[in-house]
């Protein structure tokens with residue numbers, strides 16, 4: 001079975017890419033986006049708790065807040081939010 005495909009289109013400059021896993025697995029490398037004209041930004045991660053009081057790393061709770069996909073051609077972007 002082939003993997004899902006991801007299509008990204010910038011309506012501003014019409015940059016377009018279509019990605020699918022090239023391996024037998026179902027994984028995509030973030031670099032594949034970059035090579036096709038779109039940049040995946042560093043994920044914004046929220047850290048919960050008072051870090052000065054935490055002594056055990058397991059007590060740190062993190063939540064993925066958003067990931068940005070940006071068009072390298074014109075800088076247009078979309079934020080993927082609500083990862084809960």
Ligand SMILES: [Zn+2]
Nearest residue numbers: 010013071074
């Ligand atoms: Zn664009």
